[in-house]
Amino acid sequence: MNRSNYLHQIRSAREQLMDGGQLPEGVLPESIQRSWERCIETGLAVNLRPETEPAAMQQLNELRERNSRLLTQAQPEMESLYSHIANTQSMVILSDADGTILHALGDQDFMSKAQRVALQPGVSWREDISGTNAIGTALIEKNPVFVMGGEHYFEQNAFLNCSASPILDPHGSIIGVLDLSGDHRQPQEHTMALVRMSALMIENRLFNAGFATDITIRFHTRPEFIGTLWEGIAVFSPDGKLLAINRTGAFQLGLDEQQAAGTEFESLFELSLPKFLDVARRALNSKSMLVLKNGLRLHAKADPGMHTLATAVSMPGAAQGQPAVTEPARAELTALDRLDTGDDTLRRALQRARKVLEHDIPVLIEGETGTGKELLAKAIHESSQRRQGAFVAINCASIPEGLIESELFGHEEGAFTGARRRGAVGRIQQAHGGTLFLDEVGEMPLPLQARLLRVIQEREIVPLGSNKRIEVDIAIIAATNQRLRERVQQGLFREDLYYRLNGLRLNLPPLRERTDLPALIERILHDDLGRKDVVLQPEVLDLMRRHPWRGNVRQLFNVLRSALVFMEDRTLGTAHLPEDFLEELTDGIESQQPVEQPADASWSETEAALIRQALTVHRGNMAAAARQLGISRATIYRKSRRLNLI
Structure with missing residues (x-):
């Protein structure tokens, strides 16, 4: 049944109900x-019409x-998800476990339209209030x-198409819903x-942030999937009881993730947790096998947190009857390597970062958005003398100004309206013995800068x-996509904190x-996305070399991740690349090969020459010309x- 007939049947069903x-x-x-x-x-x-009012x-x-x-x-x-759908009359939404929208970002015109039906922060989209909708229905x-x-x-709400997934x-309990809504x-x-x-x-x-100091085991039946989205993660207490496990x-x-808590390590594996960690400690970054x-x-990969030395263990498929864990085979590269x-x-x-690994010297990382500042910060931490401690990250620009102070310093019970009943430990205290990473530090409010300096x-x-x-022992790594010195000169950042x-x-x-x-x-395909089998067509690599990459490494990761979703075999071709990537490629003159044009030619003239040249080469075949230029047929x-x- 085509879409038009299907929607007609729905309208008929609605009229029948009315x-x-x-x-x-x-x-x-x-x-x-x-x-x-x-x-x-x-x-x-x-x-x-449902009666919905946003919260104060x-x-x-x-x-x-x-x-x-x-x-x-x-x-x-x-933000990463939105980068895929920007300028497509869409928005990305986060709700809590009760269906109330906490945060939204998207195309401004579409968000204004969505507000007419109360699709905005502070409004509950529970199914019993807002009827069938992706957020409320996903919760049920x-x-x-x-x-x-x-x-x-x-x-x-019929002007909306909505995709939602519980978080x-x-x-194993639902804590919220991620939704993508569009025209x-x-x-x-x-x-x-x-x-x-x-x-x-x-x-x-959430898993990594919540159990930074506990014994974490990461595992998969295929070694290349460890460290990717598809890895299994289980957290154990020092006495071998399972604290949590991802889906x-x-x-x-x-296991049933909601009923798995308390499962003994020894009831799952062929050895005790202390024995596993002992062998892991001696293995350091070498490979072993777990049955x-x-x-x-x-x-598997063991991250013992605060309880023992951080190690990595892995095991090739071995026959039953072999020891549950074998001895080290070879050392691996460090995180910085x-x-x-x-x-x-x-x-x-x-090389400069390596020189400060054994010293608690504050590090300031500057670079454009998406260049990998947090990756570098994590690598410095994992390579330093504090690698056994927690790595605690906080984005100073993403947390509302009224909440960032309690997020950093924690609060006692009843410290302010809405505070947690038993209070909360702040990020700085969580980082005790490890590293505190302050991302977008240039956005930190001035009053909070004074407290951080102290x-x-x-x-x-x-x-x-x-x-x-409360005494704290932390290393500090800060990052910014701005020139922090210029922020100082503008009076937006404290000079004494800058030098600290x-x-x-x-x-x-x-x-x-x-x-x-x-x-x-x-590296991204192999290590981050777990796909060592992917083959890039030469024209894809050529397009990527010519791309302006305004979103830098983060954009590259997102483009590759999106392309993998659309692939049907091992070959990644231009047809799998996101359309916005291809359009961005042709929107900047720097991304095009030079064509013969007068020195004072406008970009429109240059663009016209490029398209005309491609159409001539391909004898008017729009699809072939679009492929050569790296754009969609609709765009050409x-x-x-x-x-x-034409």
Whole structure:
């Protein structure tokens, strides 16, 4: 059935309900049918507008404070997801476990339109309030949900296409929902895959942040998937009891993630946790093998946190009957070594970073957005004398100004309205014995800069609402995409704090200036995305070399991740590349090969010459010309009409 006929059937079903009839069977997908039936049972009238009012700003701030951990870990992934769908009449939304929207970002015109139906922060989109919708229905179905146009129970929402996926906390409970909503006239075939992938990445970030000091085992049946989105993660207490496990890990071990807590390490594996950690300690960064009770052989990586020496263990598939863990085979590269893919400018920065590894010298990393500042900060931490401690990151620009102080310093019970009942430990205290990473430090409010300066000088903190001083032992790495010295001159950043943070300044080059693009692509595909089998067509690499890369390494990662979703075999071709990547390629003159033009030719004339040249080469074949230029057929038609070429 085509889309038009399907939407007509939905309209007929809606009219039947309005006339007092029954909801016909078989018109809607099963999950949507169940949702409509629940709405009818709740007493929601299909022809009425839901009465929804956004929460007052104070209530919204309190709600965000209660969900600050989720917000902190979700916002980077939301920004990454939005980079795929920017300028497509879409928005990315995060809700809490009750369906109330906490944060949204997207195209301004579309967000203004969405506000007319209260699709905005502070509004609850629970199904029993807002009818069938991706956020509320995903919460009840406990599964990803796609709601297209007229499938929304209330007709006022029929202009929306929405994909949503629940986000689970480390114990398997729903903590929120990630949603991508857009104009129903825009193609949405692949948005669900992107939303599900982003939700999993948020879950892994929550996992890593929540158990930085516990014994973490990362595993997979294939070694190349360790350290990627698809790895299993299990956290154990020092006495061998399972504290938490992610959904991928629970699936691999055959556990119910919500009921797995308390499972003994020895009931799963062929050896005790102390024995495993002992061998891991001696193995350091070498490879070993770990066998489960059921005979399954897993490649694993141990991160003992504060309890013992951080190590990496892995095991090739071995026959049953072999020792559960074998001795070291060979040493691996350090975290800083793995970042070195051949660019001279980056290599010099890494060499300078190595000189301060055994000293608590503050490091200031400067570079454009997306150049890998947090990756470098993590590598410095993992290579330093503090690698056994926690790496705690906080983005000073993403947390509301009213919450950042409690986020950094923690607070006592009742310190302010909406504060947690038993208080909360701040990020600085969480980093005790390890490293505190302050991203976008130039955005820190001036009053908070003074408090941070005192922490650096006195090595102690005072939580909000408390008089008790707590000693802290931390290394500090700060990062900014601005010239911090210029912020000082503008009076927006304290000069004394600038000199405290600027013990060693490292500058990361933008991707367009790096000389190691092929090696960097290979590292991202192999190490970050777990795909050693991918083959890039030569024209793809050529397009990537010519691209301006305004989003730098983060944009490259997102482009590759998106392309993998669309691939059907091992070959990555131009057809798999996101359209916005291809359009961006032709929007800048620097990304094109030179054509013969007068010295004073405008960009429109140059662009016209490029398109005309490609059409001549391919004898008017628009599809072939578009492939040569690295743009979609829709784009070449649009540009050709604008330039009067057709």
